[in-house]
Amino acid sequence: MNEEGLVEVRPDGSACVITLRRERKLNALSTALEGALADALDHRQVRASACVVFTGGERAFSAGADVSEMRDQDPAAILAYYRGTGAVYERVAALPKPTISAISGYCLGGGLELALATDFRVADRSATFGLPEVGIGIVPSSGGMHRLVRMLGVARAKELVLLRDRLGADEAHALGLVTEVVAEGAALDRSLELSERIAGLPPTAVAVAKQAIDYMPESSREAGLALERLAYAMLAQTADAREAAEAFTEKRSTARRRQPGPP
Numbered sequence: 335m336n337e338e339g340l341v342e343v344r345p346d347g348s349a350c351v352i353t354l355r356r357e358r359k360l361n362a363l364s365t366a367l368e369g370a371l372a373d374a375l376d377h378r379q380v381r382a383s384a385c386v387v388f389t390g391g392e393r394a395f396s397a398g399a400d401v402s403e404m405r406d407q408d409p410a411a412i413l414a415y416y417r418g419t420g421a422v423y424e425r426v427a428a429l430p431k432p433t434i435s436a437i438s439g440y441c442l443g444g445g446l447e448l449a450l451a452t453d454f455r456v457a458d459r460s461a462t463f464g465l466p467e468v469g470i471g472i473v474p475s476s477g478g479m480h481r482l483v484r485m486l487g488v489a490r491a492k493e494l495v496l497l498r499d500r501l502g503a504d505e506a507h508a509l510g511l512v513t514e515v516v517a518e519g520a521a522l523d524r525s526l527e528l529s530e531r532i533a534g535l536p537p538t539a540v541a542v543a544k545q546a547i548d549y550m551p552e553s554s555r556e557a558g559l560a561l562e563r564l565a566y567a568m569l570a571q572t573a574d575a576r577e578a579a580e581a582f583t584e585k586r587s588t589a590r591r592r593q594p595g596p597p
């Protein structure tokens with residue numbers, strides 16, 4: 335737990351769970367909360383885990399940027415913000431291991447942008463998604479518009495930013511915004527199950543796959559294919575890949591020896 339108790343970091347199995355704990359304000363992302371989240375990313379338990387799960391409270395994953403901090407910001411203050419705690423969303427996206435958002439309740443504005451910065455989103459049936467920014471005279475600006483366009487395409491991104499108020503978990507899943515929908519209260523447990531599955535995979539292959547996929551949308555087809563091949567060339571030399579290939583060959587030859595011969 336950080337000093338003000340805004341963010342809790344704890345290990346759970348192979349995962350590290352980072353919990354937003356500003357429940358009284360529905361986890362509104364104040365600069366203090368963003369700062370605590372940034373500090374949490376440096377925690378040794380994050381480094382030691384196979385997967386990082388971000389979660390909030392029952393009522394809200396997060397109701398977005400703290401609206402009370404939005405007044406009277408001049409351009410210099412806004413630039414300083416993006417150099418400071420406003421950079422945390424990109425740091426979440428850049429973590430070299432898989433990340434999952436376990437979502438209950440409100441997941442609005444900056445809260446949704448935080449969830450979009452993670453690799454997977456597991457939502458329970460109470461989850462409500464939305465981007466209220468344009469309605470209050472601004473736009474999503476924590477990487478969310480860019481990620482939405484990459485994830486869903488231009489037309490869907492415009493629909494979510496300009497036309498839609500709130501989306502339930504099933505609709506968010508149908509659009510591709512959410513990885514899985516689970517029963518109310520089950521998002522964290524399901525995220526931990528997925529973390530264990532990831533923890534069972536060869537870690538170098540997991541890290542390289544995540545990074546390579548993240549670079550693909552920015553790459554030409556040729557560069558993307560080269561990235562795949564270079565990743566393969568590197569991974570094929572790892573002990574994990576060699577042992578898996580040997581175990582497969584061994585299993586096949588054992589099975590062949592056991593097959594009855596022709597009568």
Ligand code: COA
Pocket residue numbers: 358359360362363397398399400401402440442443444466467470
């Ligand atoms: N920023 C700052 N404080 C927020 C907040 C936000 N984004 N969202 C909620 N809060 C605070 C409320 O001010 C309230 O604090 P208070 O009890 O000290 O007044 C507390 O969290 C609980 O919120 P409340 O509005 O009473 O809960 P509700 O269940 O009636 O409504 C929401 C929930 C999410 C619909 C409503 O809080 C809301 O619309 N929040 C703003 C969402 C938003 O615009 N986010 C994007 C900003 S870019």
